[in-house]
Amino acid sequence: MIELLVAIAVFGILLVVAVPAFRGMILGNRLMTLTHETARAINLTRSEAIKRGLRVSMCPSANGTSCAADGRWEQGWIQFADPNGNGNFDAGDTLLLVREAYGGQTTVRTGARFNQFLSYLPNGQSQGTGGSNDTFRLCNERGTTLGFSIMINNVGRVRVDRGAASCP
Numbered sequence: 001m002i003e004l005l006v007a008i009a010v011f012g013i014l015l016v017v018a019v020p021a022f023r024g025m026i027l028g029n030r031l032m033t034l035t036h037e038t039a040r041a042i043n044l045t046r047s048e049a050i051k052r053g054l055r056v057s058m059c060p061s062a063n064g065t066s067c068a069a070d071g072r073w074e075q076g077w078i079q080f081a082d083p084n085g086n087g088n089f090d091a092g093d094t095l096l097l098v099r100e101a102y103g104g105q106t107t108v109r110t111g112a113r114f115n116q117f118l119s120y121l122p123n124g125q126s127q128g129t130g131g132s133n134d135t136f137r138l139c140n141e142r143g144t145t146l147g148f149s150i151m152i153n154n155v156g157r158v159r160v161d162r163g164a165a166s167c168p
Helices: 002-052
Strands: 056-060 077-081 094-099 107-109 118-120 134-139 148-152 158-162
Touching: 002 056, 002 077, 002 094, 002 118, 002 134, 002 148, 002 158
Parallel strands: none
Antiparallel strands: 056 077, 056 118, 077 094, 107 134, 134 148, 148 158
16 A cells, blocks of 8 residues: 555656646647748748749738738738739739648747738749848747747748747
């Protein structure tokens, strides 16, 4: 009987120590997966612009049919062929991909350049609402040091890095 009580006590202590660490690992892996999925979507936007020979854009979208102007990329996004280059999904534009909302406490923010849309020209260069490099910052309840950044330079190349300078 004493051995059983000791075994249960040891099991309880291990459970108290392991569960928070396991939860942190799950949150970290989920955020890393979302980060790489976002980077792949950005690269897809670039490759579609090059392949189609016209501007291709992506913008935040809560409903999958129109762009949202609030810059909250975690609500989902759409990718579309954007021949007129205005960054809005208009009649006649071809819808390429719809991404549902992230869910949970994940936030995705950008600077001013890609706050409303991200667009690639047929030569593969990125275009936004500004004129310099910009970063997508992905965070969850674990904070900025355990977040991720997706940096896009002026020529449109994408780089993923650990840590985010700021998250809401």
